[in-house]
Amino acid sequence: xxxxxxxxxxxxxxxxxxxxxxxxxxxxxxxxxxxxxxxxxxxxxxxxxxxxxxxxxxxxxxxxxxxxxxxxxxxxxxxxxxxxxxxxxxxxxxxxxxxxxxxxxxxxxxxxxxxxxxxxxxxxxxxxxxxxxxxxxxxxxxxxxxxxxxxxxxxxxxxxxxxxxxxxxxxxxxxxxxxxxxxxxxxxxxxxxxxxxxxxxxxxxxxxxxxxxxxxxxxxxxxxxxxxxxxxxxxxxxxxxxxxxxxxxxxxxxxxxxxxxxxxxxxxxxxxxxxxxxxxxxxxxxxxxxxxxxxxxxxxxxxxxxxxxxxxxxxxxxxxxxxxxxxxxxxxxxxxxxxxxxxxxxxxxxxxxxxxxxxxxxxxxxxxxxxxxxxxxxxxxxxxxxxxxxxxxxxxxxxxxx
Amino acid sequence: xxxxxxxxxxxxxxxxxxxxxxxxxxxxxxxxxxxxxxxxxxxxxxxxxxxxxxxxxxxxxxxxxxxxxxxxxxxxxxxxxxxxxxxxxxxxxxxxxxxxxxxxxxxxxxxxxxxxxxxxxxxxxxxxxxxxxxxxxxxxxxxxxxxxxxxxxxxxxxxxxxxxxxxxxxxxxxxxxxxxxxxxxxxxxxxxxxxxxxxxxxxxxxxxxxxxxxxxxxxxxxxxxxxxxxxxxxxxxxxxxxxxxxxxxxxxxxxxxxxxxxxxxxxxxxxxxxxxxxxxxxxxxxxxxxxxxxxxxxxxxx
Numbered sequence: 094x095x096x097x098x099x100x101x102x103x104x105x106x107x108x109x110x111x112x113x114x115x116x117x118x119x120x121x122x123x124x125x126x127x128x129x130x131x132x133x134x135x136x137x138x139x140x141x142x143x144x145x146x147x148x149x150x151x152x153x154x155x156x157x158x159x160x161x162x163x164x165x166x167x168x169x170x171x172x173x174x175x176x177x178x179x180x181x182x183x184x185x186x187x188x189x190x191x192x193x194x195x196x197x198x199x200x201x202x203x204x205x206x207x208x209x210x211x212x213x214x215x216x217x218x219x220x221x222x223x224x225x226x227x228x229x230x231x232x233x234x235x236x237x238x239x240x241x242x243x244x245x246x247x248x249x250x251x252x253x254x255x256x257x258x259x260x261x262x263x264x265x266x267x268x269x270x271x272x273x274x275x276x277x278x279x280x281x282x283x284x285x286x287x288x289x290x291x292x293x294x295x296x297x298x299x300x301x302x303x304x305x306x307x308x309x310x311x312x313x314x315x316x317x318x319x320x321x322x323x324x325x326x327x328x329x330x331x332x333x334x335x336x337x338x339x340x341x342x343x344x345x346x347x348x349x350x351x352x353x354x355x356x357x358x359x360x361x362x363x364x365x366x367x368x369x370x371x372x373x374x375x376x377x378x379x380x381x382x383x384x385x386x387x388x389x390x391x392x393x394x395x396x397x398x399x400x401x402x403x404x405x406x407x408x409x410x411x412x413x414x415x416x417x418x419x420x421x422x423x424x425x426x427x428x429x430x431x432x433x434x435x436x437x438x439x440x441x442x443x444x445x446x447x448x449x450x451x452x453x454x455x456x457x458x459x460x461x462x463x464x465x466x467x468x469x470x471x472x473x474x475x476x477x478x479x480x481x482x483x484x485x486x487x488x489x490x491x492x493x494x495x
Numbered sequence: 496x497x498x499x500x501x502x503x504x505x506x507x508x509x510x511x512x513x514x515x516x517x518x519x520x521x522x523x524x525x526x527x528x529x530x531x532x533x534x535x536x537x538x539x540x541x542x543x544x545x546x547x548x549x550x551x552x553x554x555x556x557x558x559x560x561x562x563x564x565x566x567x568x569x570x571x572x573x574x575x576x577x578x579x580x581x582x583x584x585x586x587x588x589x590x591x592x593x594x595x596x597x598x599x600x601x602x603x604x605x606x607x608x609x610x611x612x613x614x615x616x617x618x619x620x621x622x623x624x625x626x627x628x629x630x631x632x633x634x635x636x637x638x639x640x641x642x643x644x645x646x647x648x649x650x651x652x653x654x655x656x657x658x659x660x661x662x663x664x665x666x667x668x669x670x671x672x673x674x675x676x677x678x679x680x681x682x683x684x685x686x687x688x689x690x691x692x693x694x695x696x697x698x699x700x701x702x703x704x705x706x707x708x709x710x711x712x713x714x715x716x717x718x719x720x721x722x723x724x725x726x727x728x729x730x731x732x733x734x735x736x737x738x739x740x741x742x743x744x745x746x747x748x749x750x751x752x753x754x755x756x757x758x759x760x761x762x763x764x765x766x767x768x769x770x771x772x773x774x775x776x777x778x779x780x781x782x783x784x785x786x787x788x789x790x791x792x793x794x795x796x797x
């Protein structure tokens with residue numbers, strides 16, 4: 094009987110230990126799965142799957158990057174000289190354009206002659222760049238294939254163009270999204286920090302207990318409102334207001350996102366900095382008051398310096414929350430993947446891009462892998478912020494001798 | 496001759512200085528109060544706006560009917576059922592594990608590097624953006640384990656997301672139990688598990704339940720994690736098994752507000768859905784404060 098009980102105790106203890114490890118396991122799993130999919134993008138070609146690019150035999154160009162290819166198909170590059178070739182006009186061709194060059198009868202029943210036609214076309218036009226499915230590869234043609242640069246870490250991080258659905262070659266430059274996130278978050282924290290800090294000081298140092306009992310649940314309520322509801326409110330109220338105030342064509346701007354993120358970051362900032370303010374030793378406050386300082390002088394000269402690292406932790410935590418916030422931002426920022434020049438333009442953030450595009454990206458394709466790579470980036474950014482908060486909190490505890 | 500004059504001057508100076516100090520304080524406090532009022536007003540405006548616009552949409556038909564005519568009419572019953580399924584599913588996984596982890600942290604492991612490490616990891620998990628949970632859930636549960644976009648995959652994703660909330664509140668609740676009660680239990684010859692189960696847990700129960708309620712509230716409002724793991728754009732039938740997709744309230748609101756068939760016409764339904772979500776949050780907050788009051792009363796009696 095006693096043995097059985099001991100056994101049960103041991104079993105329970107190991108079960109509890111196991112659950113203690115569950116968050117660590119979750120973080121490791123998230124890390125592993127995210128990076129397994131995300132890093133896959135760096136060995137991929139930006140060209141659509143099973144599509145090849147070919148040029149005329151006389152064309153000296155053997156390698157192109159995705160940017161040049163997109164510009165050729167967009168008509169921004171019209172001469173091969175700009176791509177390192179000879180002085181010939183670029184003729185972009187996509188396999189679905191074949192009906193412009195050949196009649197239905199020439200293409201044969203069920204496009205049986207399509208590969209031959211593509212071959213003929215390539216050989217007849219010196220300036221052509223042709224994109225076609227590998228299954229339509231002509232049996233013989235005098236042209237040659239063009240290689241494309243793979244997606245690299247550098248092009249991913251520093252690329253200024255995010256055109257994930259461009260055909261035939263997509264571009265995955267995350268810089269506009271990174272900058273979009275950065276701008277929106279910095280503006281948000283600039284709005285939220287003064288408000289949040291003021292509220293924290295008021296709640297912890299000045300307010301009567303009765304007022305505090307009303308304010309605290311209000312802050313909790315603010316934290317509990319789902320982010321889609323914030324997004325909806327933003328869409329209905331903040332966006333039209335910004336449009337009217339700044340006289341813009343569209344109100345869906347980075348500023349709208351910042352305002353919402355600021356409201357959403359407030360509860361975290363208030364509660365963490367309130368904790369920090371509250372941890373000021375009473376003796377220190379009393380000593381200051383005994384020297385004849387007013388309550389405000391005590392707050393300004395004693396309480397705030399004492400809790401500065403806790404307030405810093407609150408700010409960092411607020412930024413971390415804002416960087417990862419998805420739905421509200423997705424709904425109000427307009428989602429234009431261009432490098433923003435002001436907060437009054439539509440911007441697109443990292444999380445909004447993931448949420449907005451993953452549904453359309455083919456599973457396991459380059460686009461979806463690129464979105465996972467964005468996820469990795471986001472994960473690393475928020476992880477850094479979290480560890481910074483931990484560091485600030487631990488340093489604070491040490492300094493306080495706790 | 497000079498001494499009294501000097502004294503007058505000094506006391507004048509002192510008076511002026513203290514008047515300045517008081518004026519500074521008045522200005523500073525007014526500023527702080529004003530900014531705090533702004534924060535409170537923000538909440539009131541948001542909740543008030545949604546309530547004023549959304550309350551008229553609420554009706555028995557709205558709560559119990561299916562969406563009709565491209566989601567411009569009808570109700571949100573499938574979304575309510577879906578959110579309940581997801582909340583229940585995620586709690587089945589997360590609540591036992593989270594509470595056990597909380598017990599381990601508070602009762603079993605001593606202060607030291609292991610505890611520190613677990614705490615940092617828990618905070619890290621809490622800081623992971625919700626959309627990253629969505630990516631992870633899609634990669635592991637939907638594709639890796641082949642659950643498909645389903646209640647099961649969505650629940651597991653949400654469960655992992657909400658674990659830190661449960662762990663933290665459980666740990667806080669357990670820590671608040673008077674150590675002398677543990678000592679008394681040990682002195683009577685009870686083992687660690689017996690002490691935890693018979694002495695510590697019953698006292699901490701309201702606090703642990705607070706965590707449960709908070710977690711349900713959080714899970715019911717999240718959109719990004721279920722976007723690719725569970726949520727359906729539109730369904731007329733209710734889920735039959737845990738491998739079915741479901742509609743969910745937050746995702747439904749997102750769809751109505753941004754990509755419905757007729758956004759103008761579906762606005763009343765969108766306000767109604769937002770109202771239901773706000774009511775849900777209000778209810779959860781009320782519940783937690785009731786639980787907390789009970790906890791405080793208990794502590795007061797002792």
